[in-house]
Amino acid sequence: MVEQRLRGVVVALQANYLEVExxxxxxxxxxxxxxxxxxxxxxxxVHVGDRVWVEAIDQQQRRAVVADVEPRFSWLSxxxxxxxxxxxxxxxxxxxxxxxDQASRFLLTAEQTGLVVQVLLTKCDLLQEKASRQLAxxxxxxxxxxxxxxxxxxxxxxxxxTLLKGQALSVLCGPSGxxxxxxxxxxxxxxxxxxxxxxGRLQRGRHTTRHVELHALAPGARVADTPGFNRPExxxxxxxxxxxxxxLRSQLETHPCRFRDCLHRDEPGCGVSRDWERYGIYRRSVxxxxxxxxxxxxx
Numbered sequence: 001m002v003e004q005r006l007r008g009v010v011v012a013l014q015a016n017y018l019e020v021e022x023x024x025x026x027x028x029x030x031x032x033x034x035x036x037x038x039x040x041x042x043x044x045x046v047h048v049g050d051r052v053w054v055e056a057i058d059q060q061q062r063r064a065v066v067a068d069v070e071p072r073f074s075w076l077s078x079x080x081x082x083x084x085x086x087x088x089x090x091x092x093x094x095x096x097x098x099x100x101d102q103a104s105r106f107l108l109t110a111e112q113t114g115l116v117v118q119v120l121l122t123k124c125d126l127l128q129e130k131a132s133r134q135l136a137x138x139x140x141x142x143x144x145x146x147x148x149x150x151x152x153x154x155x156x157x158x159x160x161x162t163l164l165k166g167q168a169l170s171v172l173c174g175p176s177g178x179x180x181x182x183x184x185x186x187x188x189x190x191x192x193x194x195x196x197x198x199x200g201r202l203q204r205g206r207h208t209t210r211h212v213e214l215h216a217l218a219p220g221a222r223v224a225d226t227p228g229f230n231r232p233e234x235x236x237x238x239x240x241x242x243x244x245x246x247x248l249r250s251q252l253e254t255h256p257c258r259f260r261d262c263l264h265r266d267e268p269g270c271g272v273s274r275d276w277e278r279y280g281i282y283r284r285s286v287x288x289x290x291x292x293x294x295x296x297x298x299x
Contacts, residue, residue: 005053006023006053006055007023007051008022008031009051009052010052010066010082012048012211012212018046019031020033021214021216022054029062031057033066034065036066039067046066048213049072049081049082049083049169049224050069050083051070052069074115078233079212079226079227081226083168084113084170084224085115085167085169085170086169087110087115087116087170088120088164088170088171088223089107089119089120090121090122090173090179090183091122091174092121092123092179094126096177096178100277101281107119107142107144108234108285111243111244111246116167117144118163119144120146120183121139121147122150122182122183124149125152125155138277142246142247142277143246147163151182157183160183161187161217164217165217165218165221169224170222170223171223172224172225172226173228174228175229176228181225191215212225236289238286238289241289242263245282247276251272251276255272257271258271263286
């Protein structure tokens, strides 16, 4: 007798267990799974978003064993999610206030994936419309077209729903406290995700989401809720940094620099314009990666 094997996607991790949601026609079934020992021996880590095959299925107990992991077509390292099709980065206009340096670090992490990057501006009910629009215009100058949202008033929520329904797997990420869980509660009220307050003194949100979990928004469309954090690391490759800033990337596409290894920091003969808002952030990032701005160890 051939053992039954079914295909599914890992939607959450719980300690040493995986939650796997089966593909149609068994999509309503979620199984709590362990891993085959051979996966551990091969060093095959399994993450949320991975497509897997399960066997030793106990439908009554809703248990199974993950036997194989399919190759990934994309990978986001922080938060760790496999097979992402779009990265959705949320920033709040207030509580906490928008921080250009922090926002740029999140956007650099998102751009590194090479995937579609969408920016959200949340809590727009806390700011006058003119001020929210000015911030949106500012982000347009960075190369993004942000959606203005309020989970309180419903502003922009249908546009967000349409955006997420058009992607197989969107990752919703951003600093702590910007309202990611509130957005998901508005889109999927049955989730009842816990929402935390923002510290008035530090203007930092509390981490209410503790782990990555996928939620089905529509057939064939899932969104990943992720834990917030406040300062992503810079990308490792200093020579790749230029293409992660859309406003610099567009300059270089139309007027390529004639020096292959140029870092565009006032090098003699470099033709890249410095007349763009994030030039200072770009330059500081380059210098940090070169070691100029790193604090000394043990000091």
